[in-house]
Amino acid sequence: MAPDKISVRCCIAGGGPAGMMLGYLLARAGVKVLVLEKHGDFLRDFRGDTIHPSTLEVMHELGLLDEFLKLPHQKVYELNAQVGEMRLTIADFRHLPTHCGFVAFMPQWDFLNFLAEKAARYPNFNLMMQADVTGLIEESGRVVGVRAKTANGEIEVRADLVVGADGRSSIVREKAGLKVKEFGAPMDVLWFRLRRNAADPAATMGRFDSGRIFIALNRGDYWQCGYVIAKGQFDEMRRQPFETFRAAIVKLAPYAKDSVQELRGWDDVKLLTVRVDRLLEWFRPGLLCIGDSAHAMSPVGGVGINLAIQDAVAAANVLFEPLREGQLAIEHLRRIQKRRELPTRVTQGLQVAVQRRIIARVLVETEPLKPPLALRLLAKIPFLRRIPARIVGLGIRPEHVDPALAQE
């Protein structure tokens, strides 16, 4: 059967934070846009549930903040860590020059559903779930559309611009033959939930101990936990009795000694493979990549969603007029990469430095850990905590919605 054919101005592959925000902004500006998302819903776990002050500021600029904050969330005003026996605060978001001096922890599906619901008000917006982009359509060296498998068969979408927002295993960037620079990562993360009891500590906490790193995010009635392991170590761990893993968690989080028994085995633990990479060129004629598709982010600092949203805002600011008028040129795509490459380079540079200098060392350390000088200074001089807060909460070059786009 011949595939169904659809024609839009902009076709976005991937309905994650980058794709949904860009789709929403373009539709709001009057551009006919189609987002193709391969899953049937946004209800996936393990994707990072942090909404940063810069994203909350974008919501404010769009007039959506008050309604958005009515969704259930936890406000995190500071980031805390325990290194060896020393507890310290490493970032304080309260002083940021934004409407919200906190990170909102919210399940990512709530955030994406909210954007989908708001976008659905615009007749130009279309979201197709269970639409798996499988290839690009090219004519004379230009990308002119995509092919996708849907629940109802194959479709062909023609568009002035195809945007790859399909995450770190992007099929779009692979099919486009865009060159990738890999930075490597010494670790992977085991991701799981533990029940949270009323007597448990309240703080969202990173715990660094010799040979072990454990992150516990307070999500109200449960802890979202990340247990950092050396890359490739998971197979060896799975050969050990599961009890060994439970005991390792309790050593780092004694309050979890009962709830850890509720983990039934390795099936309750998800391996998240960490990678850090960046495209040399984020575009080709008719095609642009943004978010993790252009630059896969490490979980260090929990800033990947922030960057994905910032990319979407920067892209929408540049693209909404030329796409609406049918006058898209390669220069527009170049301008987006130019604007977003510096923040990406700096952020990834910091992440790679933390991975190599701190995480890789902690994972092989056998002696009791002492906090490095930089952390001891943060503990002693509260003013300094504003620096990491700025890097994590706002990012290197915070984007603002173009006033013409912000007005409905």
Ligand SMILES: Cc1cc2nc3c(=O)[nH]c(=O)nc-3n(C[C@H](O)[C@H](O)[C@H](O)COP(=O)(O)OP(=O)(O)OC[C@H]3O[C@@H](n4cnc5c(N)ncnc54)[C@H](O)[C@@H]3O)c2cc1C
């Ligand atoms: C262990 C770990 C923990 C992390 N924790 C955090 C955190 O706490 N905070 C934070 O800010 N960042 C975190 N990150 C990074 C963050 O997950 C990413 O940087 C961010 O999700 C990127 O957003 P995106 O929209 O570019 O891509 P994604 O969120 O990956 O979204 C891509 C979307 O495209 C869809 N898709 C993929 N292929 C196709 C296809 N062929 N056709 C159609 N759709 C497709 C996917 O289903 C998905 O919905 C973490 C990363 C890791 C590895």
